[in-house]
Amino acid sequence: MAASVRTLALRALCESRRNINRVSGSRIKHSCCGAWFTLCRGYSDGSEGKSTHFGFETVPEEEKADRVYKVFESVAKKYDVMNDAMSLGIHRLWKDSLLHAMNPQPGLRLLDTAGGTGDISFRFLEYTRSMYEHQQRQKVRSSQTPSWRDIAEHYASNKSGLPQSRAVVCDINKEMLKVGKQRAEKAGIGTDLSWVVGDAEELPFDDNQFDLYTIAFGIRNVTHIEQALQEAQRVLKPGGRFLCLEFSKVSNPVLARLYDAYSFQMIPVLGEVIAGDWKSYQYLVESIRKFPDQETFKEMIEDAGFFCVQYFNLTGGIVAIHSGFKL
């Protein structure tokens, strides 16, 4: 409701200023739209109405969410296979790097937004479980002559002793969550994992709920990235960490040319052959190009109120991990 009122008001404002816009250039237009600057981010000069990019297309904002939904609905079943094919399996390394950067202590709550098929959550649970066992072993080893009580506790502690790590997978797309649930059942990871349908721009959670918030390869599909960042800020506990794994700008020009060639020539073809869907994968590579680069995204995260924002480039900048803290 508020969004549509804003749309109308903005449209009225911008139409009234259109003549001045054309004469005096973009600077004044932006200063008029002062408070709505963040909404104008998707603006192309001289276009009216709120629109944003969908790959290299320009679409009205309301449409983008629907079209993204349709893309992922159609690719859901072959999503994991396609990931492996397109990235030659390297996406697993990227996700492992994200977990290493996260280095989660046992007993934390993770919100995996745009988690889809649950890759990050599965890794998180495995990581914390092995850390937990490692810590238990350390404890037993450090007490040189363990008392009968320690030994009894060690055997009795079947994950009901220390607070357990829990992961919540949130995705706007039911199909992706379905695929994820099936995978979880097959892998036997049932406990400590929940599946929630939700929009990253409007999360169905209370404030200060989670220790960790991750969004892996999802934030470029969000229509209003700033809103997603603010929601992340809201649901994180003080001291909580925001982590984003996303495709980014390659710095090396040679690698960039190779990467571009591969993206635009190979990936849609793979999409057609394996998943039978050229357009979705065309959208995917185009949306990567539309996403802001490392520094710009870092500034966006800082604007949302996160501190100690850093980014790590992986594979020469093809993928970047951004991290920020709510302090």
Place this chain on the structure above:
Amino acid sequence: MAALIRGLRAGKALRGLGSVAVQAKLSPQCINVRRGFHRAALLRLADDFKSESVPPPSYHEVHKGEESSTSSAQGDSFNTAAGQEDGQPNTSYQDQSGEHGEDYETEEQLQARILTAALEFVPQHGWTVEAIASAAETLDLSPASTGMFNNGAGDLVLHFIAQCNAQLAETLAEQHKQIQLGQAEPKKTAEFLRDAVELRLRMLIPYIDTWPQAMSILLLPHNIPDSLKHLSTMVDDIWYYAGDRSTDMNWYTRRAAILGIYNTTELVMLQDSSPDFEETWAFLDNRIKDVVNMANTAKQVQATGEAVVQGLMGAAITLKNLTGMNQRR
């Protein structure tokens, strides 16, 4: 345009920083100012890994000078800043820290607070990330905030060392002031060195059980530059307050001597089980005596050498006279 708005916000942030900077402590102050520049995105280059380390606060005068020069640079940017809204990060942080009732605090100050709190958990968890996580929990922060410390346990150890060195420098400065005011007797160099090293080593006593782990962390390749830096500033401080103003080779030899004494005494202390580490202090006494003796011996050798050379010269001239070669015809 985005840069313009960011610049305005940064200007406001800098103004906020500037007013609080006066109240903050000395060493975080220059970090405070540095953060202001970071926010203005003036000096921020695109790093991949940016780790924040606490610089060793050795000479207070140096830091004062730095702070005054940078605050004058701030003054210029204040005039240009219009500042419609408060620096967003500042206000949001204040809201969240409301329950602590504290004023604006920089990231580095918060990190320092977490690390100081983590020292309490070191006897239990060792010098590890778990100690930092437990500390974060006591400060009502999620354990996920340990990710702020890229170096993990290394950050904790380096923070502890920096703290100890700062304390040492303070105590030595106090003593120096006392001497200058005439309220205390100036000590002899050997005694002064002994007391300073003992004072510094006593700070390790609460953590002596886990100190071998800390030492091994300091020896990791990526930590060696920082640990050497801390060591050298500590040794420098000790000699400065001992009154060393040498500008020749002595500067190096003296610092090398104290470095050796300190390291060996530390190692002895690790395996000392006598009450109140008496054996360690006895060892320290002996080493200091050795160094003093060596210095004296060196002087003696030099003097003897000169005397011997002169004696030989005299003998040679006498011989020449005897054989009649020296006579002018």
